[in-house]
Amino acid sequence: MRINYFTKFLLVGFLFLSGTILGQESAHGSESTHEESGHDKKAEIKADIDHHIQDSHSFTLLSDSDTGKHYGFPLPVILWDEGLHIFSSSKFHHGETVVESKGKHYKLYHSKIYRTDAEGTISYDEDHHATNIKPIDFSITKNVFMMLVTGLLMFLLFAGLAKSFKKGPIATGAGRFFEPIVLYIRDDIAKPNIGPKYKKFMPYLLTVFFFIWFLNLFGLTPLGVNVTGNIAVTFALAIITFIITQFSGNKNYWKHIFWMPGVPVPMKFILAPIELLGVFIKPFALMIRLYANIMAGHVVLMSIIALVFLVQNWIGGGLSLVLAFFLSIIELLVAALQAYIFTLLSALYFGFAVEEHDHEEAH
Amino acid sequence: MEVPTIVGAGLIVIGVGIGIGRIGGSAMDAIARQPEATGKIQTAMLIAAALIEGIGFAALFVG
Numbered sequence: 001m002r003i004n005y006f007t008k009f010l011l012v013g014f015l016f017l018s019g020t021i022l023g024q025e026s027a028h029g030s031e032s033t034h035e036e037s038g039h040d041k042k043a044e045i046k047a048d049i050d051h052h053i054q055d056s057h058s059f060t061l062l063s064d065s066d067t068g069k070h071y072g073f074p075l076p077v078i079l080w081d082e083g084l085h086i087f088s089s090s091k092f093h094h095g096e097t098v099v100e101s102k103g104k105h106y107k108l109y110h111s112k113i114y115r116t117d118a119e120g121t122i123s124y125d126e127d128h129h130a131t132n133i134k135p136i137d138f139s140i141t142k143n144v145f146m147m148l149v150t151g152l153l154m155f156l157l158f159a160g161l162a163k164s165f166k167k168g169p170i171a172t173g174a175g176r177f178f179e180p181i182v183l184y185i186r187d188d189i190a191k192p193n194i195g196p197k198y199k200k201f202m203p204y205l206l207t208v209f210f211f212i213w214f215l216n217l218f219g220l221t222p223l224g225v226n227v228t229g230n231i232a233v234t235f236a237l238a239i240i241t242f243i244i245t246q247f248s249g250n251k252n253y254w255k256h257i258f259w260m261p262g263v264p265v266p267m268k269f270i271l272a273p274i275e276l277l278g279v280f281i282k283p284f285a286l287m288i289r290l291y292a293n294i295m296a297g298h299v300v301l302m303s304i305i306a307l308v309f310l311v312q313n314w315i316g317g318g319l320s321l322v323l324a325f326f327l328s329i330i331e332l333l334v335a336a337l338q339a340y341i342f343t344l345l346s347a348l349y350f351g352f353a354v355e356e357h358d359h360e361e362a363h
Numbered sequence: 364m365e366v367p368t369i370v371g372a373g374l375i376v377i378g379v380g381i382g383i384g385r386i387g388g389s390a391m392d393a394i395a396r397q398p399e400a401t402g403k404i405q406t407a408m409l410i411a412a413a414l415i416e417g418i419g420f421a422a423l424f425v426g
Contacts, residue, residue, distance in 0.1 A: 289414075289417030289421070337409060337413060341414075
């Protein structure tokens with residue numbers, strides 16, 4: 001009996017996603033295996049989920065709360081605090097010890113580095129937030145590391161794809177998979193929205209699409225990284241889109257914002273502030289959309305997996321695994337969709353900025 | 364989380380649900396009328412759905 005391609009694809013997909021989910025369960029599951037009251041369990045699960053959403057100064061793949069062992073590797077910590085301090089994050093021992101560097105002492109508290117005295121005292125305010133001074137943190141954290149890895153991966157794949165064209169019109173090699181996607185971005189996202197000047201913006205659109213897509217996909221693996229679910233990362237991406245839009249705006253663009261044609265003069269004064277607000281709100285929405293989609297997806301997925309540990313029986317665990325599997329499939333779609341939407345909207349804003357047309361009275 | 368926050372979150376989700384549901388419904392009608400335009404209709408539907416979801420998430424995030 002021949003299994004057709006679709007069945008094979010489903011089987012491989014199911015095995016991969018189950019493996020991923022089980023990998024995630026065992027990765028953060030060696031904790032919370034002992035009997036506790038329900039309330040403690042929930043607090044521990046919440047702390048665990050928070051820990052996985054946040055950035056971290058060391059790349060921990062597995063950690064066992066019973067023995068206190070962490071499997072992973074430390075990343076360099078680079079601080080600017082009246083002088084450059086560089087050391088390995090293994091010196092922090094996951095938040096237990098105080099590190100001394102060039103006469104200053106630093107402690108890791110909830111994934112943030114604070115300057116303290118030799119004993120490591122952290123002073124809290126009423127909301128239980130630390131009030132110590134924070135040095136400027138340029139460390140290579142987990143997110144930075146993953147972005148560098150993704151950049152390197154993209155470079156290797158696309159440089160390989162570009163070089164393979166030297167041999168002939170048909171591409172060879174691993175980058176082949178991306179040629180139709182690149183063409184899709186050029187023909188269906190860039191050209192219709194930007195018009196004849198699309199070539200200038202193609203590098204950025206391609207980069208941002210694959211960067212966001214790969215980072216979203218990495219977030220779904222058991223590695224426990226959450227790059228695009230970090231508002232600083234999406235803020236940076238949105239700011240770049242914003243800067244490119246404003247700097248490529250031509251006279252038409254600014255005219256449409258402040259002195260739009262085809263509208264009676266009193267209305268122009270009312271609409272101009274609204275349009276100006278729109279200039280800032282559009283990239284802001286880009287940032288929030290990507291951040292919220294990805295973070296919400298991760299939190300829900302982790303909560304469903306945590307259900308297994310909360311109910312502690314076979315039926316509940318089995319159902320939760322099935323639910324997590326289907327949610328993971330949806331998350332795969334969301335990963336690609338959010339990258340597509342970010343790219344599409346960026347192209348749309350670039351199109352507005354470089355739009356060139358003859359104005360008639362009725363616009 | 365106080366009750367007003369929870370009620371607000373519920374209203375937001377209802378709004379998003381109705382919005383995306385209507386888009387999906389119109390997309391289905393359009394595909395039924397013209398099956399050969401399915402690709403374009405699907406693309407437009409996904410774009411509109413993602414935008415509405417974006418606002419929904421932003422609102423949930425603020426709340």
